[in-house]
Amino acid sequence: MPTQAEFAIQLLQWHKDVDRRLPWKEDKNPYKTWLSEIIMQQTRVAQGTPYYLKFVEAYPTITDLADAPEADVMKLWQGLGYYSRARNLHHAAKTIRDEFNGQFPTEYDDILSLKGVGKYTAAAIVSFAYGQEYAVVDGNVIRVLSRYLGITDAVDHSATQKLINQKATQLIKGSDPAKYNQAIMDFGATYCTPKSPDCTQCVFSEMCRAHNNGLVAEIPYKAKKIKKRTRYFHYLIIHDNNGNIIIRHRQEKDIWQSLFDYPCIEMETEDQLNKDSLEKYLSLTFGHKIREVKYPTKKYKHILTHQTLFGQFYHVEVDEITDISTPFLRVEKSDVESYALPVLLTNYLKDEEELTLFD
Ligand code: SF4
Numbered sequence: 001m002p003t004q005a006e007f008a009i010q011l012l013q014w015h016k017d018v019d020r021r022l023p024w025k026e027d028k029n030p031y032k033t034w035l036s037e038i039i040m041q042q043t044r045v046a047q048g049t050p051y052y053l054k055f056v057e058a059y060p061t062i063t064d065l066a067d068a069p070e071a072d073v074m075k076l077w078q079g080l081g082y083y084s085r086a087r088n089l090h091h092a093a094k095t096i097r098d099e100f101n102g103q104f105p106t107e108y109d110d111i112l113s114l115k116g117v118g119k120y121t122a123a124a125i126v127s128f129a130y131g132q133e134y135a136v137v138d139g140n141v142i143r144v145l146s147r148y149l150g151i152t153d154a155v156d157h158s159a160t161q162k163l164i165n166q167k168a169t170q171l172i173k174g175s176d177p178a179k180y181n182q183a184i185m186d187f188g189a190t191y192c193t194p195k196s197p198d199c200t201q202c203v204f205s206e207m208c209r210a211h212n213n214g215l216v217a218e219i220p221y222k223a224k225k226i227k228k229r230t231r232y233f234h235y236l237i238i239h240d241n242n243g244n245i246i247i248r249h250r251q252e253k254d255i256w257q258s259l260f261d262y263p264c265i266e267m268e269t270e271d272q273l274n275k276d277s278l279e280k281y282l283s284l285t286f287g288h289k290i291r292e293v294k295y296p297t298k299k300y301k302h303i304l305t306h307q308t309l310f311g312q313f314y315h316v317e318v319d320e321i322t323d324i325s326t327p328f329l330r331v332e333k334s335d336v337e338s339y340a341l342p343v344l345l346t347n348y349l350k351d352e353e354e355l356t357l358f359d
Helices: 004-016 030-040 045-058 062-067 070-077 084-099 108-112 119-130 139-148 158-172 177-190 275-285 333-338 343-355
Strands: 229-239 244-249 264-267 292-296 300-303 307-317 328-332
Touching (some): 004 177, 030 045, 062 084, 070 084, 264 275, 275 307
Parallel strands (some): 229 307
């Protein structure tokens, strides 16, 4: 087994040839580092980069972000998913404005106390922006270290996580923290990948315990299997003769909190929504009588980490939309796209535009 220093030297040597130039690496601004880290969580760099650039342009400073209305922040985030990140980002910006005089904190514990910032993000910010010796431990780092060190215990157990954190803290010692952290994450993301890494060409092949013991496919081992939930959303596009439509502000603690969608009947099974249920829902929720219901559309599928969603859209004509109260809003149908909408709805709206269904 090479020493800690040798591990870091080999890693940094490998990274020299593959380091990517990314906009948020250009300066050591903690606000921009934080913004990029939150945006890039569970997001590919190619998808997240345009969002990072839009945010920096709209909100050049943390105070600009803190002062913005939440609806504007959510709208800018539209399409990126995991919307709690946007709400937490806005909340943390207000905390920094109000409790840290608008100055991004420099201490790890203060950064960790911000909403939406976990140990990984706090370590990334202090190492990238301030050069402090904190090791990042994300899924990529867990995979690299558990394979390299031959850790066969379940990585979703807290004792194993503690061990990996200790090893990560030892291995970063004496290196440039920003370069080391970037290198190990990039190594996990691009080389020591979950499936079929090219171990024979790897800089660590001689020393990697998982490779030498034929355990690469088994490590990292997880005890719990994630159970996916399937949900069926029947969206009602309720519109009247005056060009109005009903939308809903999602406020419950569920997916897409703070975003807007249409009134929805959710079902646990694939069954079609029958006319009786639809009429009952409309009269109980809005007191409206249906004039006409047009088709359900094709099924739109959207996959989240723990959920698979299917959405169908029903066009419901009523004479006049009245008596709308929270969480519903009556808006002009041409204004719908100015609200922050989940991807399932924007995908549907793209098709609707092509089919000009309301004409
Ligand atoms: S030898 Fe294979 S499993 Fe080990 S660190 Fe290299 S790529 Fe990962």
